[in-house]
Amino acid sequence: MKKTHKPNYIHFVITYNLVLLIPMIIVFCSVFIMEGRQQVQKIETMLRSYGEREEEYWHQQMSVVNFYNTECRYDKRYNSYYAEKPPGYFLDIETDLKQKEENFPFVENIYLYQPDRERVLSSGGLYEADYFFQSICMMERDFTEEEEAICARKAVGKRQQEKMVLICPLRTWGKSGENEVQYLLFTITRARLKEQFGISEFPESGVTRIIHDGVVLYELGKPVDGLEEEKDYLTYMRDLDSGFQVIQMIPKAVVYKNMEPFLKGYGIWFGCSVVTGFGLALYFSRRRYRSFQWLMENNEELEEERNRLRAEKCLYELLRQDIQEGDELWKSCLENGIYVNRRYKFFVIVPQDSERNQEICEFFNKQMSGSSITTAYPLALFEEARVYLICSDETRIELEQKRDRCSKMGADIGIGELCMDISRIRQSYREASRALRSLDKTGKGYPEVEMNAFREAVELGDTLRADVLLEGLFDTIKEVKETAAVCILWDMLRMAELDPELLFEEEKDGLVKSADRWKERIREALSCRKEQERPQQAEAAGGYRKKNIVDVLTYIHEHYLEDNFSVKYMASEFETSVSNLSHFFKKNQGMSISQYVENIKMDRARELLEESDRKVSEIARLLRYGSSTVFIEVFKKQTGMTPGAYREQIRKQDF
Secondary structure, eight states, rough: OOOOOOOOHHHHHHHHTTTHHHHHHHHHHHHHEEEEEEEEHHHHHHHHHHHHHHHHHHHHHHHHHHHHHHHTTGGGGTTGGGSSSTTTHHHHHHHHHHHHHEEEETTTTTEEEEETEEEEEEETEEHHHHHEEEEEEOOOOEEEOSSOOOOOEEEOTOOOOOOEEEEEEEEOTTTSOOEEEEEEEEEEEEEHHHHHSSSSSSSSEEEEEETTEEEEEEEEEOOOOOHHHHHHHEEEEEEEEGGGOOOOOOOOHHHHHOOOOOHHHHHHHHHHHHHHHHHHHHHHHHHEEEEEHHHHHHHHHHHHHHHHHHHHHHHHHHHHSSTTTTHHHHHHHHHTOOOTTSSSSEEEEEESSHHHHHHHHHHHHHHHHHHTTTEEEEEEEOEEEEEEEEESHHHHHHHHHHHHHHHHTTTOOOEEOBBBGGHHHHHHHHHHHHHTTOOSSOOOOOOOHHHHHHHHHHHHHHHHHHHHHHHHHHHHHTTTTTHHHHHHHHHHHHHHOTTHHHHHHOSSSOOOHHHHHHHHHHHHHHHHHHHHHHHHHHHTTTTOOOTOOHHHHHHHHHHHHSTTHHHHHHHHHHTOHHHHHHHHHHHHHSHHHHHHHHHHHHHHHHHHHHHOOOOOOHHHHHTOOOOOHHHHHHHHHHHHSHHHHHHHHOOOOOO
């Protein structure tokens, strides 16, 4: 069976305390999101405050522009009548424009454009219109028919400086009383626009656009390459007077970058919390990890035991009933890892009555299981012998050579026929049993090993095992002498709780001829006995349930520290004999009850030494040892050190 992967201590601590880490991560993410929202709200509040100030400032400047426009409209100096009186006409307008420029710091220059005369008047002199619009203020002259409203154009100055020009129509009357259209041009430099509308908190990344009638007049700052305006920018738009709009954009990355000081401090706190929490988790999860390891190992053992019992059941069924390729038993064997679909199958029985035979068993296992195409399946049929089912895809010659090598080692081994037909597998077992019996040199003819195994199976209620042994014993009865056959059948009747005297009262045709009839009677008696035991076991509170080792283990763990605890007392509680209980426990756990209890006490002693400050004498008394000396000797035998040395070593490791 493939073993379950066991996580190491660090992996276990992280997984076990993940439920505590998740809320901490949620809090961290929540605070991060909240801080981000607060940062965005802070920027919105800042821009809203800027917007109100900018709107007020723009309104003031447009009021001045409108005032100058109205003032010039009704000023006779800007009328054509006054224009016929040189030279004072130009000088008066120059002086007036210069005075207005000094009183209006928002604009750089103020010009008067007279389309009819193709000239431009300014505080610095008179310009021809063509020269002015080509050299002084380069811009389009498509505003001759503008309505009575302020509009704007984008222009470039002498030094290639970008400017915004506010155009105000100035309508006056002429000599004949007809209206004349002149234009006041107010130029505003980029520096002044940046000073008033730029985002001072984000001078490098902020973008400001001034728009009039859908046309971008000025763009202060440039969008970052690779960023989409709608997706990657926070955008704020405000409407100003006279159809102007201001759009301000700030990259989201810059907004969140301002969170760095907070994130550093918060990250340090979070990291310290995680390290501290992890250290505490390492310390306090030690005991849980040991419990987890014990549960994992116990689960693996139970899983292995379950698979072993399933495979063992399939092996018993192979000896009880015929099997055909593709039937239910065939499928069950394959599901439980018994490859009966291999070419050759045969049984081998190896007694374990000597050290020599045990060496042969080990050699046999290596010989038969040393290849991926040959597998030896052990069957716990006898206590004193090992039974193997061999399934192999090797050649017949190779398998016979391996069998011969085992036989030549001098051990008494019963080997059955190599059969390719799965239906002859029971015959192979019978041949192996017969071959082993033929090696019996004592001449007794009494199958002591088989009889002991049959007695054990009957007492434990192991029906499958008992039925297989029953078949083998009756095969023996048919082969041995009459006297030995009577002894075998007499003991079998007594084990099945039948009256052995019936053997002499009813026997007329000879024991061999009536063997099948006696076999069925014994089988029926065992079946009736099993049915009678079931209700008794169900009614008995805490009764001994055969093949259920969990009940026995649970009882031991609950009562091993009681003063009256003993194997004899346990046997009476489970309504069985001491020998049956001891044999059953050793078969399932691989150790005696006393050894198992000793292991439990040692595990408990280690826990008390690691996790408490109890004295060694107090621990010895708690675990029901006669004295501290006895406890120290047993502990040292188990761990290789005294209890005091063990406690000191554990504390050094923890430190």
